[in-house]
Amino acid sequence: MGEFLPRPAIAPAAVWAFPAPIRARLSNDIELMIFDLPGQHVISAHLVLDVPLNAERRDIEGVATICARTLDEGTLRHNGEEFAELLETEGAGFGVDLSLSGVQLVLDVPASHLDRALELFAEAVTEPSLAGRDVNRHVQLRLAEIEQAQANSAQTASIAFRATVFDETRRAARMSGGQPETVREVTPEEVAAFHHDHFGPAGATLILAGDFTDDPITVAERSLGSWRNVEQRRVMIEEPTPGPRRALLIDRPGSVQADVRFGGFGIDRLDPRWAAISIASYAIGGAFLSRLNAVLREEKGYTYGVRMNFGPLRTGGSFAVQGSFRTDVLVDALAITRDLIKVDDAPFSSQEVDDAVAFFTGVSPLRYATAEGVADQAATQILAGLPDDYVDRSLALLRSVTPEAATEAYRSIVDPDELSLVVVGDAEQLADPLRASGFSDLEIRSPALDQ
Amino acid sequence: MWGMTSGALTGLGYPIVQHTLDNGLRVISSPDHIAPSVAINIWYDVGSRDEEHGRTGFAHLFEHVMFQGSAHVASGQHIGLLQAAGAVVNATTWFDRTNYFETLPTGGLDLALWLEADRMATLLEALTQENLDNQREVVKEEKRQRYDNVPYGDVMELLNSLTFPPDHPYGHTTIGSMEDLDAATLDDVHSFFRRHYLPNNAVLSIVGDVQPEDAFERADVYFGHLPTGSKPRKPEAQPLEPLSGLPRAEASGQVPAAAAYFTWRLPARGGRDFDALDLALSILGHGQTSRLHKQLVRGSEHAEGTGASAMGLIGGNSFGFSYARARDGVSPEELEQEVVEVIDQLLTDGPTEEELRRAKAQFERHWLHELARVDSRADALGEYATLHGDPNLINSRIAEITAIGDDEVHGALEQWFRPDQRATLIYRQEG
Numbered sequence: 113m114g115e116f117l118p119r120p121a122i123a124p125a126a127v128w129a130f131p132a133p134i135r136a137r138l139s140n141d142i143e144l145m146i147f148d149l150p151g152q153h154v155i156s157a158h159l160v161l162d163v164p165l166n167a168e169r170r171d172i173e174g175v176a177t178i179c180a181r182t183l184d185e186g187t188l189r190h191n192g193e194e195f196a197e198l199l200e201t202e203g204a205g206f207g208v209d210l211s212l213s214g215v216q217l218v219l220d221v222p223a224s225h226l227d228r229a230l231e232l233f234a235e236a237v238t239e240p241s242l243a244g245r246d247v248n249r250h251v252q253l254r255l256a257e258i259e260q261a262q263a264n265s266a267q268t269a270s271i272a273f274r275a276t277v278f279d280e281t282r283r284a285a286r287m288s289g290g291q292p293e294t295v296r297e298v299t300p301e302e303v304a305a306f307h308h309d310h311f312g313p314a315g316a317t318l319i320l321a322g323d324f325t326d327d328p329i330t331v332a333e334r335s336l337g338s339w340r341n342v343e344q345r346r347v348m349i350e351e352p353t354p355g356p357r358r359a360l361l362i363d364r365p366g367s368v369q370a371d372v373r374f375g376g377f378g379i380d381r382l383d384p385r386w387a388a389i390s391i392a393s394y395a396i397g398g399a400f401l402s403r404l405n406a407v408l409r410e411e412k413g414y415t416y417g418v419r420m421n422f423g424p425l426r427t428g429g430s431f432a433v434q435g436s437f438r439t440d441v442l443v444d445a446l447a448i449t450r451d452l453i454k455v456d457d458a459p460f461s462s463q464e465v466d467d468a469v470a471f472f473t474g475v476s477p478l479r480y481a482t483a484e485g486v487a488d489q490a491a492t493q494i495l496a497g498l499p500d501d502y503v504d505r506s507l508a509l510l511r512s513v514t515p516e517a518a519t520e521a522y523r524s525i526v527d528p529d530e531l532s533l534v535v536v537g538d539a540e541q542l543a544d545p546l547r548a549s550g551f552s553d554l555e556i557r558s559p560a561l562d563q
Numbered sequence: 564m565w566g567m568t569s570g571a572l573t574g575l576g577y578p579i580v581q582h583t584l585d586n587g588l589r590v591i592s593s594p595d596h597i598a599p600s601v602a603i604n605i606w607y608d609v610g611s612r613d614e615e616h617g618r619t620g621f622a623h624l625f626e627h628v629m630f631q632g633s634a635h636v637a638s639g640q641h642i643g644l645l646q647a648a649g650a651v652v653n654a655t656t657w658f659d660r661t662n663y664f665e666t667l668p669t670g671g672l673d674l675a676l677w678l679e680a681d682r683m684a685t686l687l688e689a690l691t692q693e694n695l696d697n698q699r700e701v702v703k704e705e706k707r708q709r710y711d712n713v714p715y716g717d718v719m720e721l722l723n724s725l726t727f728p729p730d731h732p733y734g735h736t737t738i739g740s741m742e743d744l745d746a747a748t749l750d751d752v753h754s755f756f757r758r759h760y761l762p763n764n765a766v767l768s769i770v771g772d773v774q775p776e777d778a779f780e781r782a783d784v785y786f787g788h789l790p791t792g793s794k795p796r797k798p799e800a801q802p803l804e805p806l807s808g809l810p811r812a813e814a815s816g817q818v819p820a821a822a823a824y825f826t827w828r829l830p831a832r833g834g835r836d837f838d839a840l841d842l843a844l845s846i847l848g849h850g851q852t853s854r855l856h857k858q859l860v861r862g863s864e865h866a867e868g869t870g871a872s873a874m875g876l877i878g879g880n881s882f883g884f885s886y887a888r889a890r891d892g893v894s895p896e897e898l899e900q901e902v903v904e905v906i907d908q909l910l911t912d913g914p915t916e917e918e919l920r921r922a923k924a925q926f927e928r929h930w931l932h933e934l935a936r937v938d939s940r941a942d943a944l945g946e947y948a949t950l951h952g953d954p955n956l957i958n959s960r961i962a963e964i965t966a967i968g969d970d971e972v973h974g975a976l977e978q979w980f981r982p983d984q985r986a987t988l989i990y991r992q993e994g
Binding site for chain 1: 595597598599600602634635638639640642643644646647648649650651652666667668669670671673674677696697698699700701703704705707708709711712713714772784785817818819820850851852857860861864867868888890891917920921924925927928931932935936937938
């Protein structure tokens with residue numbers, strides 16, 4: 113029917129580069145990175161603090177999160193609700209993001225309101241009230257948030273997986289926001305002390321991206337340039353190490369699906385194998401027609417989607433095959449997964465490598481076309497210790513990966529027989545078949561005992 | 564020769580040029596050369612409100628089938644080919660729409676248009692029972708993963724049925740029921756495709772690194788030969804009166820906190836009364852300075868979370884809702900009473916000038932964010948062209964919202980938000 117046109121070829125992609133920042137320093141040595149992005153009317157501001165989560169005392173882990181979340185509950189100049197009202201009247205949004213390598217405080221605001229909003233943002237960061245009642249409430253809200261996470265199958269699986277893949281003595285093994293038993297111990301005094309000891313200009317970077325109506329350097333200096341903290345303490349980031357391999361089934365009676373994490377300890381972006389493993393993991397479980405998704409979703413209909421993810425940290429990292437499968441096919445899905453993630457007899461093809469390179473190259477201009485996308489990436493680079501031209505360099509490295517290099521890197525990191533398994537599902541239906549399918553060392557936990 | 568119309572440049576100034584192909588396909592171009600990328604987004608004017616009795620969930624199942632190949636594309640290759648061209652690809656189904664979209668380097672524009680046109684023209688030639696069965700299973704896994712296996716996963720369905728009659732187009736959810744998904748046949752796919760997937764029932768938006776003349780020419784090359792069909796009749800959209808009789812339901816589940824939910828029928832989107840209520844619900848429950856947060860989270864500390872929002876719909880009525888999740892030791896009844904007091908207080912007082920200003924400022928940021936990306940801008944253009952007949956509205960939304968007066972908010976609350984005009988769902992912890 114109709115006229116048939118042959119499938120069009122793809123025209124070569126235009127040259128593209130990640131935007132280069134203008135760098136400057138505020139008078140208190142805060143490093144400033146400015147990205148001037150015409151047409152981006154919402155400014156994205158990220159203040160990246162060099163506060164790794166291992167700066168928290170072991171018995172009060174979660175204190176950094178509670179501290180960050182209480183910042184916008186009032187300042188010395190604007191008490192309580194008044195502060196949030198002023199910020200919202202400027203059309204601004206305030207957010208926090210805590211990762212193992214540092215704390216990010218984020219402001220989004222229409223360009224014409226940047227000056228006033230950044231002034232308020234600076235108040236929250238440098239002179240928050242951290243009132244006892246607000247701290248205590250955020251402790252309770254964090255505990256409620258943990259309960260919500262524990263009721264969620266996918267989140268339970270992710271929490272258990274990090275506790276498995278990293279050595280239990282390391283901060284990386286535990287939730288960034290703290291575990292219930294440590295969050296409960298966080299007091300207003302500890303929060304104030306944490307802010308006093310660790311929040312300061314030393315080692316901080318302010319990223320500003322968007323289409324500015326005023327000179328961003330002047331605006332930044334006016335809001336944050338006078339911040340001082342002579343007693344600020346800097347803490348070296350801790351390196352995570354792998355935990356022992358194990359197979360864990362967390363009982364969730366009555367679940368209609370089982371959530372799976374199957375993986376191990378990984379590498380970071382500075383590892384020479386990073387480009388090769390990015391391509392390999394895309395071919396195994398990143399693309400829609402990846403080896404895993406093509407079979408488990410498109411052929412078998414066992415899942416809405418299955419992926420292999422690599423999560424790099426400042427040093428080291430983790431990787432996992434992850435997905436959620438209806439209970440009665442879980443064991444078969446895992447058996448198929450174990451076959452598909454072996455590449456000994458099925459090395460990566462040049463087509464797989466080409467497709468991965470084309471994908472990563474193609475999505476970059478879009479991903480970094482907004483103020484938010486650029487500022488997020490710049491912050492990621494600061495926290496991971498990467499150079500300003502990291503995106504361009506890594507795309508160039510990707511283009512140089514050969515199928516042999518991808519296969520070799522993958523085999524050196526992913527040993528299918530040595531991976532840890534976490535399944536969250538109905539143990540009554542799953543325990544025996546899982547043991548029979550090769551996980552003879554399966555440990556079973558009820559969620560109540562997991563904490 | 565293209566019969567272009569120029570965008571009304573009031574407020575924001577995103578360029579918008581429209582052209583309709585001879586077969587009725589509306590094409591919208593918005594050039595933006597900031598990155599060498601282009602976003603393609605096709606809105607088909609069909610959603611779960613168009614589903615027939617006993618076939619809930621079908622529009623969404625059909626969306627999945629659209630990725631199973633067409634005359635010249637093998638199953639799964641639609642996404643496969645586009646990802647290998649550097650594209651981000653997906654589709655969504657909702658009450659009022661099904662849309663398909665990809666964003667990729669400009670050099671792949673022809674491929675994307677060819678793929679979209681091939682399935683619009685020849686989907687049925689490649690359809691097999693096996694493909695339908697496979698995607699039925701995938702969709703059932705999606706339902707399990709997103710609804711059946713998560714706490715509070717049944718809330719949306721319960722709220723829908725409290726707010727609209729069962730046979731109303733909005734009386735069931737987009738994900739549908741397992742039973743109806745099981746009942747779907749190849750014949751259903753055939754007739755649904757023939758009825759709804761027509762060039763004259765679609766809007767194609769092309770946003771990014773391509774000039775309008777070029778975009779229209781390419782659209783004509785790939786879509787111009789597709790035959791026009793008779794435009795499907797939309798379901799009955801007589802506006803319903805506000806809720807009455809205080810409908811109420813209870814549910815329970817293995818949830819970490821009890822919760823109370825409230826819903827309202829609102830006027831259809833597109834009028835000042837809906838915008839006024841959208842602002843009112845924002846004042847009630849959006850963000851840290853909203854009334855519910857101040858009273859229940861920060862004040863009495865009886866809730867761990869609160870919220871309120873208006874979901875704009877086009878078929879006669881929209882849907883408004885609000886919720887609170889209880890802190891330990893607070894009963895759902897206490898929670899309900901406290902939320903109701905805050906809701907009724909909003910009607911009695913009306914919003915303050917400050918509250919209204921904040922809600923408008925938050926809307927502005929949200930809207931600027933939405934339009935900042937070429938992909939979400941393409942989606943917004945398709946949305947406003949499909950539902951309101953005018954994509955230029957994306958440039959005037961901020962001005963429209965800013966113009967809403969406090970008297971209008973109060974008037975709309977009086978009409979739609981009186982204490983006897985809501986429904987209530989109490990969600991209890993099991994065991």
